[in-house]
Amino acid sequence: MLKEETLSTPHDCTECPIRHRAVCARCESDELEVLEEIKYYRSFQAGQTVIWSGDKMDFVGSVVTGIATLTQTMEDGRTQMVGLLLPSDFVGRPGRDGSAYDVVATTDLVMCCFRKKPFETMMERTPHVAQRLLEMTLDELDAAREWMLVLGRKTAREKIASLLSIIARRDATLNLRTPQGALVFDLPLTREAMADYLGLTLETVSRQISALKRDGVIVLEGKRHITVPDFNRLLDEAGDDSDGGMFA
């Protein structure tokens, strides 16, 4: 049985792996002290639901490690992913009580949570948190709009290529590049989760991945391990301007 577990060993903010990218990125050490007071960690196992849409949320927080998804579901069960939460991403909305979305851990997940009320008062008093949150929210809005183009106008093949290039790009900023410049990474999502992200069925996702493999755009080992021999080729398939800038 899946069970949530509250960590008994809180980390020190100064050693936090997402310190420089999360909502607390701009905080001075005295501000961090305030945050330390109202923060606590929570761990979730892969597959566990962090929050149900409509539930009361008494916290906001950051993803520390692992991946979570934000999804909306219609009455008849159709679901659409509306956000992919990676380490340092923020969860929750100050000034609102309930969650508008389901939040689900797709891998094992650790979150750094702040009690909502004190976090909100802190936002009013210190500009650094609010400034950073605005910046992050604007970035998310851009990402959401980029995704609207994918959902509204791209073909199934382009959608898959777009998703792969996003994941590849993210992983490339950290590590994982072969001598020849090929990219290697693991898919953090099931076929069904990919389908929910892309507005497709899981069968279509599977078919298009097979097609990209057949055409040599990607190389598959197992179901999740992917090698991209030529990143520009992938960008081409995604229908994007083929200058990622990454290799410029």
Added chain:
Amino acid sequence: MLKEETLSTPHDCTECPIRHRAVCARCESDELEVLEEIKYYRSFQAGQTVIWSGDKMDFVGSVVTGIATLTQTMEDGRTQMVGLLLPSDFVGRPGRDGSAYDVVATTDLVMCCFRKKPFETMMERTPHVAQRLLEMTLDELDAAREWMLVLGRKTAREKIASLLSIIARRDATLNLRTPQGALVFDLPLTREAMADYLGLTLETVSRQISALKRDGVIVLEGKRHITVPDFNRLLDEAGDDSDGGMFA
């Protein structure tokens, strides 16, 4: 020939029709004075482009009257609308030089613009503007995510019904309701613009509007004037939970 025109008669903020909803909503009168110094009005005719994607933007601003669209275009011409800008909505991103999207006036448009540099310094100094902008950005993010569900998972008929209900709801907050509780409004968008919003072709938009008309969900007079006899019926067709709350 379409030509932009700078109004020579600036309005007073205290008489501004969007005063209480725009980015300046929370400003005190002394803060408004600062804004007055850096603001100017610009007018655009229907069809005119306000900003091209990639262009340098030396201002940010608010829509005062009229409607504008935010669109992305792929190399081969496929375009997706990613935002519909109504009076009080904010245009531009502090901290970024270029525009990521095309902004086009779909009706005659008046914008209240702030020179970007001074606006940014003001944001650092006075929290009221930044707070309000955060709130507005979070709302836009929610709207974008709602739209991702529409784009990714709804049928053509549901998409049209969704768009109509959004427009109807907006107009209903202002005015325009017959004695029987029916809603009446004018479409501010062409069929093509609706298609770009919904990720459809204009032909499909036309067909589905005809179908909704045939089925009595809407009544059409001319091409743009719409009557919705039963709003809950429309919400049903949109696939939304049929409690708009509006008539509760």
Added chain:
DNA sequence: CGGGGTATTGAAAAGTATCAACTATCGTGG
């Protein structure tokens, strides 16, 4: 009255979903 943009409608083609069978993989318990 004519012309250009806007909208509607039809027929055929293409893309994706649906339904269904089958395969692969992994952990569990006999």
Added chain:
DNA sequence: CCACGATAGTTGATACTTTTCAATACCCCG
């Protein structure tokens, strides 16, 4: 250790929705 079952993924055949291409209708304005 192997069989079993459960979960995840693949592939095929067919049906359905939406697009595409094309022709026609509408309407405002000069």
